[in-house]
Ligand code: ADP
């Protein structure tokens with residue numbers, strides 16, 4: 001089978017190698033399994049359903065939200081000799097009849113439809129009488145209200161699994177937000193599907209986080225060596241943007257300010273000047289970036305901590321689109337955390353507050369990471385790596401390390417014993433043998449792991465658990481209060497087959513002495 005999908009890749013699409021994880025995804029779909037594929041735009045998701053559509057019998061239905069997107073896809077497939085068509089409101093009556101006929105005769109391999117059209121009763125009825133090879137759902141995040149592009153017509157797609165129980169479904173999105181992804185899977189009723197996350201790594205970006213201390217000076221120092229390079233400095237408020245711009249100008253650095261409080265004309269002027277390389281530094285709020293496609297941005301500085309890891313990833317991702325070495329620097333101070341928390345807690349939507357706080361906590365955890373930043377970042381998005389990157393501040397200037405295998409084993413087995421149903425705070429209480437009423441009510445004081453971590457403080461455990469999350473041994477469910485679960489990588493640790501080496505906090509805290517004494 002592998003040979004034949006390779007053959008199709010070469011003869012139909014003219015490519016000679018699959019990108020990871022295209023081949024595996026295609027094989028699964030050809031075998032009739034459901035797949036959830038998360039890859040950034042341009043990563044190569046389309047081939048993952050187009051090739052299976054040519055290797056399974058019947059018609060492949062592709063759900064796509066925009067008529068223009070459908071048309072592009074269909075045109076390029078037809079140009080490659082694939083029988084594809086779209087069915088939407090832009091077709092004339094004649095064209096629609098022709099496509100219908102092709103469908104009935106089994107002449108089509110792929111049919112692109114808008115979700116509202118697909119879910120119309122008469123259309124579903126016609127499909128029920130046909131053999132379908134697969135159903136692909138493009139831009140699947142449109143089904144989630146947590147996503148940035150919710151479309152009510154997508155919610156109907158949750159019925160597909162029930163309507164076509166034997167047809168493999170492949171859902172695709174470029175969204176980096178784990179929250180939204182869980183919601184997509186839940187809404188589609190596809191809890192058993194295999195999830196693939198790939199293509200999020202940006203190897204040419206060097207990640208650095210500096211403790212915030214006299215940040216204006218830190219920024220000036222950073223910029224001093226980069227006078228001729230283009231870069232973006234992000235700050236959280238308009239006021240701050242103005243302040244930074246002033247400071248830079250008085251230090252002789254030509255900088256432009258960009259935020260939503262400026263006139264359209266002024267914003268356009270700044271954006272154009274930056275695009276043309278007339279302006280090297282733009283100091284901006286998050287309002288800056290949409291629609292900017294500048295390949296040679298050499299650095300992105302976060303003067304303030306962003307509110308989520310997704311925003312951080314998206315904003316730093318504007319550096320180095322040309323593939324050349326680029327810098328992502330974040331200044332991080334506890335004050336930022338307080339400000340962000342206060343802003344979030346202002347909202348009166350309790351559910352929203354809960355989620356935003358979780359996201360903020362994940363961001364803080366990243367900023368305080370003692371493990372490779374890239375691994376921490378990618379692991380947040382579900383892309384677990386087993387090697388450090390050698391291209392971040394932690395890798396090039398590592399903290400002192402200690403063998404935490406024993407601690408890791410205790411923590412992981414405690415997570416297991418409490419049934420993977422509690423967050424870090426509770427797990428730590430059990431480890432430390434707390435006599436809280438909840439623990440006693442749940443009889444967790446009878447667990448074999450109760451009290452086995454009494455030698456470390458809660459803060460020390462928190463640190464260890466955070467690193468176990470970054471390294472991908474523990475997986476928090478941010479949609480459920482950060483409930484901790486075990487990843488497959490935890491097994492060999494529990495069995496004592498793998499060592500776990502963790503970083504010691506830079507400020508000397510007691511864990512260092514205790515570990516060394518042992
Ligand atoms: P996505 O849907 O993830 O945004 P596409 O499927 O449109 O991305 O693919 C982006 C580009 O990458 C397209 O030009 C596509 O032809 C190309 N591409 C995809 N897979 C491969 C491959 N295995 N080898 C070479 N180019 C590929």
Ligand code: ZN
Pocket residue numbers: 371372373374375388389390391392393394395
């Ligand atoms: Zn690293």
